Amino acid sequence: MFTRFRSMPATAMAAVLGCALMATAATPVAAKEKPKKEDEAKKGTTIAVSKGFGPAVKKMMEATNAKDVAALQTALTEGEPTASTTEDKYWVAFYQLQLGILNKDKATQAKGLDAMLATGITPPESLATYNFFSGNFAYGDKDYAKAAQRLEAAKAAGSKEPQLDVLLMDSYLQTSQVDKGIEIAKAAIEAQRAAGQRPSDELYVRPIKALQTAKRNDEVLDLMTLRMRDYPQPQVWRQTLFTLLQQSGESKEIALDVLRLMRATNSMLQRPEYLEYAGLATEAALPGEVVSLIKVGRDTKVIPTPDAKLDEIAKAQGERIGDEETTLTAYAAKPSTLSNPKVAGATGDAMVGYGRYADAVPLYKAAVAAGGDKELWTYRMGVAQALAGDVAGAKASFAEVVGPRKRLAQLWLVKINTPAAAPAAVAPATGN
Structure with missing residues (x-):
C-alpha cells in the first residue's frame, strides 16, 4: 500500500509562506523647499x-x-x-x-x-x-x-x-x-x-496567504500558477504542486500525474514524495518508472543510502522489469493493443516510464481514437510531447484538456514557456 506523504501532520499546506515585509522603507530625504x-x-x-x-x-x-x-x-x-x-x-x-x-x-x-x-x-x-x-x-x-x-x-x-x-x-x-x-x-x-x-x-x-486563510482554494492555485512564471525555482514548484496534491482527493491517477510534474521540474526535494510516487507507480504496474525514479532520488541524495523501504521496492521492481522494455516496441504495434483504449494508454505509460516519450505519443492518440478517456490520454500525450521536445504538439494537446487535469495542463504550459530558473531568493515553505 502506498504512503500519502501529504497526509502527514507535519505537511499541512506548504504554500503558507509568511515572508516578513520591512515595516518601513528608507528615511525620507529632506525636501529642498526654503521659506522664501x-x-x-x-x-x-x-x-x-x-x-x-x-x-x-x-x-x-x-x-x-x-x-x-x-x-x-x-x-x-x-x-x-x-x-x-x-x-x-x-x-x-x-x-x-x-x-x-x-x-x-x-x-x-x-x-x-x-x-x-x-x-x-x-x-x-x-x-x-x-x-x-x-x-x-x-x-x-x-x-x-x-x-x-x-x-x-x-x-x-x-x-x-x-x-x-x-x-x-x-x-x-x-x-x-x-x-x-x-x-x-x-x-x-x-x-x-x-x-x-x-x-x-x-x-x-x-495574497496567496490571504486566500488560503479565506479558504479560496481555486484562487490560491490561480495565483500560485501565475507566480511560477516569475519564480520557477524547484522549491516554488514544490509549494505549488504540493498544494495541488492536497486537493487531488482520492484520485490515484491524478496524484501520480502531479508527482510526475514534480519530478519533471526537479522539485521532489524530500523522501516522502518519492515513497508515495513509487507506491503509486508500483500499483499502476510501471516498474521501469519506479526504478528510474528511485535512481534519481539516490543520485540527488534525497533518498539516503541505505533506505530499507525504497531499496526493497527498487529490487522488487527491477526483478519485475524482466524483458518488458525489449518487447514493448512489438507489443505497441499490435492491432489488439491499438484498438483497446486502456491497453493502448497503459502501453504509452510504460513507454514514458522507460523514457521513450516520442514512442508513447502514437499510443495515446490511439487510446483517444479508440474511445478512451479523452481528458486523461490527451493530457498524458501532452506530457510525452513536452518531454520529447515537441513544444507545439504539447501546447496543442494541453489546450484541449478541460477536465480535472486542466490545472496540471496549465502548469505544464508554464514550464514549457518559462526559461530555466536562475537562483533567487524566494519565500520559504512551511511544513514539509
Missing part, C-alpha cells in the same frame, strides 16, 4: 510666510542648514506660537520633518508630514513623496487604514517608489479587504512584467 518666496517662485510654487513669522522661520532654516538639532528644536519651540497663517503652519511642520530627519526619529517625521499634508497647500511636486512616506510610517505603526489612504494618494500623485504597491496591497489585506489587495497585486504584477521587470515575490506570497 523667490526660491519657491523658481519652482513654480509659492508658500510665503507672514511678516510676524519671518524671524522665526529664518532661525529654523539656519539651524537646519547647520544640522544643529538643539538650535532647531529651540527655534521650533519659540517660533510655533507666532505661526498665524496656513502657510506659516506648513513651514512649522516642514521643519518638524527636518528635525525628525536629523534626529532619525520616525515619529517626529511622521508628525511633520501629517501636519504638512493637513494644511492642504503641499506643493504638487511633493505630494507623491510626502504621501508615500506618511503611508510608509503608518504601515510601520500597523495603522493600515491610514497607510492605504496615504499610499493611494501617493500613487495618484505619481509616486514611483518600488515598495509602494507591496505596502498598499498589504495594507488592504491587513484590513480584510482581500479582493482589493489582490486587484492591486495583479495590476502591479502585470505592469512590472510589461516593463521587463520581475515582480516582487511579495506581490504573490501575501
Whole structure:
C-alpha cells in the first residue's frame, strides 16, 4: 500500500509562506523647499510666510542648514506660537520633518508630514513623496487604514517608489479587504512584467496567504500558477504542486500525474514524495518508472543510502522489469493493443516510464481514437510531447484538456514557456 506523504501532520499546506515585509522603507530625504518666496517662485510654487513669522522661520532654516538639532528644536519651540497663517503652519511642520530627519526619529517625521499634508497647500511636486512616506510610517505603526489612504494618494500623485504597491496591497489585506489587495497585486504584477521587470515575490506570497486563510482554494492555485512564471525555482514548484496534491482527493491517477510534474521540474526535494510516487507507480504496474525514479532520488541524495523501504521496492521492481522494455516496441504495434483504449494508454505509460516519450505519443492518440478517456490520454500525450521536445504538439494537446487535469495542463504550459530558473531568493515553505 502506498504512503500519502501529504497526509502527514507535519505537511499541512506548504504554500503558507509568511515572508516578513520591512515595516518601513528608507528615511525620507529632506525636501529642498526654503521659506522664501523667490526660491519657491523658481519652482513654480509659492508658500510665503507672514511678516510676524519671518524671524522665526529664518532661525529654523539656519539651524537646519547647520544640522544643529538643539538650535532647531529651540527655534521650533519659540517660533510655533507666532505661526498665524496656513502657510506659516506648513513651514512649522516642514521643519518638524527636518528635525525628525536629523534626529532619525520616525515619529517626529511622521508628525511633520501629517501636519504638512493637513494644511492642504503641499506643493504638487511633493505630494507623491510626502504621501508615500506618511503611508510608509503608518504601515510601520500597523495603522493600515491610514497607510492605504496615504499610499493611494501617493500613487495618484505619481509616486514611483518600488515598495509602494507591496505596502498598499498589504495594507488592504491587513484590513480584510482581500479582493482589493489582490486587484492591486495583479495590476502591479502585470505592469512590472510589461516593463521587463520581475515582480516582487511579495506581490504573490501575501495574497496567496490571504486566500488560503479565506479558504479560496481555486484562487490560491490561480495565483500560485501565475507566480511560477516569475519564480520557477524547484522549491516554488514544490509549494505549488504540493498544494495541488492536497486537493487531488482520492484520485490515484491524478496524484501520480502531479508527482510526475514534480519530478519533471526537479522539485521532489524530500523522501516522502518519492515513497508515495513509487507506491503509486508500483500499483499502476510501471516498474521501469519506479526504478528510474528511485535512481534519481539516490543520485540527488534525497533518498539516503541505505533506505530499507525504497531499496526493497527498487529490487522488487527491477526483478519485475524482466524483458518488458525489449518487447514493448512489438507489443505497441499490435492491432489488439491499438484498438483497446486502456491497453493502448497503459502501453504509452510504460513507454514514458522507460523514457521513450516520442514512442508513447502514437499510443495515446490511439487510446483517444479508440474511445478512451479523452481528458486523461490527451493530457498524458501532452506530457510525452513536452518531454520529447515537441513544444507545439504539447501546447496543442494541453489546450484541449478541460477536465480535472486542466490545472496540471496549465502548469505544464508554464514550464514549457518559462526559461530555466536562475537562483533567487524566494519565500520559504512551511511544513514539509
